[in-house]
Amino acid sequence: MSYVLRRCLLAIPTLLGISFLAFALANLAPGDPAEQLLRRISDSPPTRQEVIDAREEMGLNRPLVAQYVSWAGRAVQGDLGISYSTRRPVTSELGHRIPYTLQLTVLAALLALAIAVPAGIVCALHRNKLFDQMARLMSLAGASMPSFWLALSLIVFFAVRLSMVPVAGRGGLDSYVLPVVTLAVTPAAVMARFTRSTMLEILDDDYMRTARAKGLTEWRTVLGHGIRNALIPLLTAFSISLGHLLAGAVIVETIFVWPGVGRLALDAISNRDYPMIQGFVLYAGAAFAIINLAVDLAYGAIDPRIRAAGATTQGSRR
Amino acid sequence: MRTFRRMTVVLIMALVAAACGGGDDDDGGSAGQTDTSQPTVNTNAELKVGFVDDQYVLEGVDASLGAYPLNTNVLETLTYLNDKYEVVPRLAERWEFRAPNTWRFYLRKGVKFHDGQPWNAQNAKVAIFDRVAAKRGGGTIKAGPDSVAIVDEFTLDFTPTVGNVRVPEQIVHPNNGAVAPGTDPGKKPVGTGPFKFVEYQAKERIVVERNDDYWGEKAQVARISFRFYPDANARLLALQAGDIDLAYQIPRDDVKGLKDRGFTVANSTVGAYRALYLNQFGEAPFDILKEVDVRKAIATGIDRKALVDNVLVGLATPDQTFVPPGVLGRSASEVKGFQYDLTKAKAMLDTAGWRAGSDGIREKAGRKLKLVLVSGFPSAEALRPTPVFLQSEFKKLGIDLEIQERPDSASFQALMGEKKGDLFIEEGNQNDANVGFLPVLLLYTGAASSGSGVYQGISAPGPTFNALIEPSLTEPDLAKTQLAVGKAINEAVTEQATVLPLAGIFRIYAMKSTVRGFVPHPSFLNVSWLGVSVASR
Numbered sequence: 007m008s009y010v011l012r013r014c015l016l017a018i019p020t021l022l023g024i025s026f027l028a029f030a031l032a033n034l035a036p037g038d039p040a041e042q043l044l045r046r047i048s049d050s051p052p053t054r055q056e057v058i059d060a061r062e063e064m065g066l067n068r069p070l071v072a073q074y075v076s077w078a079g080r081a082v083q084g085d086l087g088i089s090y091s092t093r094r095p096v097t098s099e100l101g102h103r104i105p106y107t108l109q110l111t112v113l114a115a116l117l118a119l120a121i122a123v124p125a126g127i128v129c130a131l132h133r134n135k136l137f138d139q140m141a142r143l144m145s146l147a148g149a150s151m152p153s154f155w156l157a158l159s160l161i162v163f164f165a166v167r168l169s170m171v172p173v174a175g176r177g178g179l180d181s182y183v184l185p186v187v188t189l190a191v192t193p194a195a196v197m198a199r200f201t202r203s204t205m206l207e208i209l210d211d212d213y214m215r216t217a218r219a220k221g222l223t224e225w226r227t228v229l230g231h232g233i234r235n236a237l238i239p240l241l242t243a244f245s246i247s248l249g250h251l252l253a254g255a256v257i258v259e260t261i262f263v264w265p266g267v268g269r270l271a272l273d274a275i276s277n278r279d280y281p282m283i284q285g286f287v288l289y290a291g292a293a294f295a296i297i298n299l300a301v302d303l304a305y306g307a308i309d310p311r312i313r314a315a316g317a318t319t320q321g322s323r324r
Numbered sequence: 325m326r327t328f329r330r331m332t333v334v335l336i337m338a339l340v341a342a343a344c345g346g347g348d349d350d351d352g353g354s355a356g357q358t359d360t361s362q363p364t365v366n367t368n369a370e371l372k373v374g375f376v377d378d379q380y381v382l383e384g385v386d387a388s389l390g391a392y393p394l395n396t397n398v399l400e401t402l403t404y405l406n407d408k409y410e411v412v413p414r415l416a417e418r419w420e421f422r423a424p425n426t427w428r429f430y431l432r433k434g435v436k437f438h439d440g441q442p443w444n445a446q447n448a449k450v451a452i453f454d455r456v457a458a459k460r461g462g463g464t465i466k467a468g469p470d471s472v473a474i475v476d477e478f479t480l481d482f483t484p485t486v487g488n489v490r491v492p493e494q495i496v497h498p499n500n501g502a503v504a505p506g507t508d509p510g511k512k513p514v515g516t517g518p519f520k521f522v523e524y525q526a527k528e529r530i531v532v533e534r535n536d537d538y539w540g541e542k543a544q545v546a547r548i549s550f551r552f553y554p555d556a557n558a559r560l561l562a563l564q565a566g567d568i569d570l571a572y573q574i575p576r577d578d579v580k581g582l583k584d585r586g587f588t589v590a591n592s593t594v595g596a597y598r599a600l601y602l603n604q605f606g607e608a609p610f611d612i613l614k615e616v617d618v619r620k621a622i623a624t625g626i627d628r629k630a631l632v633d634n635v636l637v638g639l640a641t642p643d644q645t646f647v648p649p650g651v652l653g654r655s656a657s658e659v660k661g662f663q664y665d666l667t668k669a670k671a672m673l674d675t676a677g678w679r680a681g682s683d684g685i686r687e688k689a690g691r692k693l694k695l696v697l698v699s700g701f702p703s704a705e706a707l708r709p710t711p712v713f714l715q716s717e718f719k720k721l722g723i724d725l726e727i728q729e730r731p732d733s734a735s736f737q738a739l740m741g742e743k744k745g746d747l748f749i750e751e752g753n754q755n756d757a758n759v760g761f762l763p764v765l766l767l768y769t770g771a772a773s774s775g776s777g778v779y780q781g782i783s784a785p786g787p788t789f790n791a792l793i794e795p796s797l798t799e800p801d802l803a804k805t806q807l808a809v810g811k812a813i814n815e816a817v818t819e820q821a822t823v824l825p826l827a828g829i830f831r832i833y834a835m836k837s838t839v840r841g842f843v844p845h846p847s848f849l850n851v852s853w854l855g856v857s858v859a860s861r
Binding site: 054060091 | 377379381382383384386388460461525526527528529551552553554555557558561562564565566567732733734735737738739742765777
């Protein structure tokens, strides 16, 4: 428990550091948030005086460090400020959008796992056979194709030609198919290759040979002994993919008209909406931190040796 | 879509080369939709419309749900901008100017808000003028808290906080729509329009339904569902898949393909312009265009007809004014512009001392004639491939043109403000009937100037322009105003060549053949859905 608490506390300075970096970079980008705001809400481009007034009102005339410190002070109390462009609290905007991203992310991650792990195992068991060759070709394609191209190709085939699913937009279950598949392809391809190479290393290990010598079938050997030992590197690869998915799939959300955090971040950057950019960076950082923590804890559950090593380290420290 | 197809081929070839695999080819299209059976109007139909991105403001005095930039016709304005850029009556039946600075509006009778409140002078004051007065600067109409005096139940006087002779032309903007007193336009807009608000899902859709109590002709469809598609390819595919009936802003390259598949493609008259703003006040290395002869040579050496025919696929006109000719009226002919003449343009550069070097690029005093073109408003993507076309035109003149694409409009304008570039290309819009709006805002530097100064900082034509346009600031008569503005634009475009309009741009809409009665408006903000119907077969 103290380990979890320590990791959570460590995440706070990390997130603040990331947010400061994002804040500084956003301010370095050319473009005035006040002018962007006025252009968006008004029926005419703003006058000089209107821009000056808006900058004052938005607190943009204060020194950069003062702006950040004031933001960070509120952020640790859970107040991420008001979005320049929507005029709503950033926390409420993020809270509204995160569930939409989660819907896609969870489904895409499960789909990727469901494809990648069995495919990787079969490839390893049938190394250099036709299935292996085909799967490697597909995974190469899956890992290298840009998501916008894949998304549009899927739309053309399944929505326009076959009329099986809608082109875009949230609706019934069928509306999830294309965005989820598009999102799942890259992690599935990467994890399939990862599973294959990990399994290839494991298949020749002593304990696998022992299991076979005991008379277990190849499948029982793999399922009973191989997978468990391959889980840790797989979990690492999975956590990285999941982190990227949770941080929002900008292109997929844009093409499929999905109101998730990816689109929110894109809009925030275009509008120079600093509070929203900051909020998004914090969210993405927190998502990675939580996943890393969960993975670390899972390591111990999967491999008792890690638990024992952790206990020994803590014991020796005490 | 063409880019998408090229990308498809390249990607497939790359994958084959990398892994000796294969891939399915894809022509990105579907079968045609032609149908020759006799249609009948289905008054219970739902029209599905694909718009671009959702940019509604939902909070505060600037809340614009259902009105701006996507106008769902829930709110109505006192005056309306029709597709010919004429100001016509809407919630006001007529209006008149009363010197020195008052506009009297005679309101339409027999109008009700969707919640049953009556439309009268008192409610008009609250629904329009008080709301606009609360906005920064009192909006374009310059409304103040005490600007309205009620004359009788259906007549009011509006006196702007500063002299403003253009109120009827400005008030057409949907941001000036009438919102029922006591309602929240950011959550549920309640207006007087032919459609009533039903629901809104941010970044997804907004739905409206026919107002059966509308004061005028009733809408032809029962419901309109507007869906947001920020990606142009997705919007196009949604139309082809039948998910939507009508789509805004169709990429020019896809027009022919859509027509071949049986879709109707409708274009408006000129509602936007593509122009180059020339930096005549830059410091080295962005100081070459201080020379007016070089600016005029460039203006003479651009083949606008080729641009319109080949790059803009004929869906534009080679206009040399950045205010649509429809807005300038007969005074559009005041803008002379430049006749394309490559030989003459080269000779002009020779005379200016810029001689062709051994590599074909002109030089003067050891300095190459190299210019930087910055692209990015509204986006570099939207302007492609015009900058590349210009690069080839400039090369014929012996000018080395470097293209710098900015990632968004904010960084484009920031660069313009810093004067870091020689030419800035953009596509601007005309969304109201105020003829002097753009030239005053962008180029005027006289005593009454209020613009941000960014465009003036590089392209202000100077005192003659200011003197020519100033009468338009105080002249209520439209024809006289158009004449003043026409002469001023000619000074900027022809005499000083600080702004080089390249083309007048049409708005392009595409729809299924079952959609009837749609009027392609040159301003996206002012599309009317009243007469649009869906035929059933």
